[in-house]
Amino acid sequence: MAESNTERRFDYAQAFSRNIGWVTGAEQEALRNKCVAIAGAGGVGGVHLLTLARMGVGAFHLADFDTFDIPNFNRQAGAFMSTLGQPKVDVMARMARDINPEVKIRTFPQGVNQGNLRDFLQGADVYVDGLDFFAFEARKQTYAMCEALGVPATCAAPLGMSVAGLNFVPGGMSFEEYFGWGDLPELDMAIRFLVGLAPTALHRSYLVPGGINLAERRGASTSMACQLCSGVAATQAIKMMLKRGKLLAAPHGFQYDAYRDKFVHTWRPGGNRHPLNWLAIQLAKRKFSAMLAEQSK
Template identity: 60%
Template sequence: MTTFDFQQAFSRNIGWVTRDEQETLRGKRIAIAGLGGVGGSHLLALTRLGIGAFHIADFDKFELANFNRQAGATVSHLGQAKTDVMADMALDINPGLKLTKFPQGVTKDNLADFFSGVDLYVDSLDFFAFEAREMVFAYCADRQIPAVTAAPLGMGTALLNFLPGKMTFEQYFQLNGKAQTDKILHFLLGLSPAMVQRGYLVDPAAVDLLNHRGPSTPIACELCAGVVATQALKILLGRGKILAAPWGLHFDAYCNRLVKTWRPGGNRNPLQRLGITLAKRQFVRMNKASNESI
């Protein structure tokens, strides 16, 4: 049996990072909330990058509906806790990982422990988990913890970084105090100002935001993991230019497009306000048509 050796296991990273940088990454701790569509892929990509410690949180178990996109979703893992499955998979890559599990998800009661000693937060919460997301991003802003989110949209990914001293999550998205429907639209349009993905949606009936349902692809989730791991490398090593909100990136592999987005003022921006208004009108029409067909 081959004895695990960190330097050998991650030696092929050298060249894109120096040996000293690899050791720096080994000493970093990343918190990941949510281990579903993107979270599991984030954990595995960051583990292979050589990150040495993680706090991972999720209260859910794997089910059949997860199979099209989630890294830990297999027949052998059905009904198992996502934190347990993904921890085992990460430890199978690097047995020396320092890994703390939060199987109840992120809550007000464990928030301080979840972020204790953390160098970076990677957001992987369910799209509709607004209360938890607002809570963790506010904590990051207060404690000067950099935070990265990459949304899986269609067959692409939309990236936003929230860095200490820059625009915060709430300043950008403006979710506080809004009704659930408004939060959905503000979050979607804020994540994806360019909305590149909407042009190839073949079955609009599959999108049911009111009932928290929408289509997904494994393509988008894996693209998210690559983009997030790259941002983590740059932030943790202080290398290269890092875009911070209100700047963002949206890459769509289906459309062959890369869009650099800029929304000064976030969702207060006139373009954003117009987009949200139009989206809300469409949302109301779709919901009315759906109710009339019942």
């Protein structure tokens, strides 16, 4: 007679045996002893967690202050009618433990802030950025702490039906050096972030008018892009943790657009100070200033 689900015991080696062949047995065991810090448990952060949990990563620090709501349904892995109003960190931690009952998860239900960032990143082998696009101050502080503690970081951003990726490694170009946020106003940070993430803007040609509302800090997002991001971010994180394969770090970046079937590898020495990025920023400022004026009518 077949065992019932309640009678079967979890077995780490068996659960992640199908990873072997892409990683070695020794590398799988190494992942079992690694810790990933993820800020944000929504559209990208939640699926990052589940993807890395299915790779057998043994520990996570997960931060998010939000609860699930109906507008999350189009893209967020933990958004269901059954989870409405529940804290995202609790739902996603529960889902990860349902994959690997042995996984160690520390939750930070207040999100990341100046008071807990050191604790959030302490002991992490890599930081995976799952913050909302508009979380400028939290993102700025988190990357600064990554730099201070020597924690490598990866960011895979969902743009349209594409993913734009950037890595930041100890001793390499920092987040601030690349994006040049300083103490700029939010609109300027948003533009610099968007241009820096995807200098060639493969997604721009099919954006429907009204898809971005900076005044309301709202942008269109798709499940396809979030899924693409999880594959990219998890792969970059694994390369960092296992120290395996070639890693492109800032000022190198890349974007793959599944809608247009195009991939670009970008290299912007100086980051947003590069002439091409600087020009794109000036053009975008004009466009978004006009957009804000129209949206405020």
